[in-house]
Amino acid sequence: MTLGYLGAAQASQGNVEAACSTWAQALDAMNGVHSGRAREAVINMRRVLSPYRNRGISAAAEIDERAKAVLRRVA
Secondary structure, X not given: OHHHHHHHHHHHOOOHHHHHHHHHHHHHXXXXXXXXXXXXXXXXXXXXXXXXXXXXXXXXXXXXXXXXXXXXXXX
């Protein structure tokens, strides 16, 4: 969960590429985890990424797709 929070902090500072890298690590670490806190972290990733979805930032699109896939598995 700490990586999820760190990614959100990086994104709020305008460093979306670093945030996406951190979130990729978080999603890797969450593989197989089915908890409410993990689910909320993924929801928050998507929420924070929403302003960047259509700006052509490939890392943001990739993380958003991975986050959607995680939510489908744990929903």
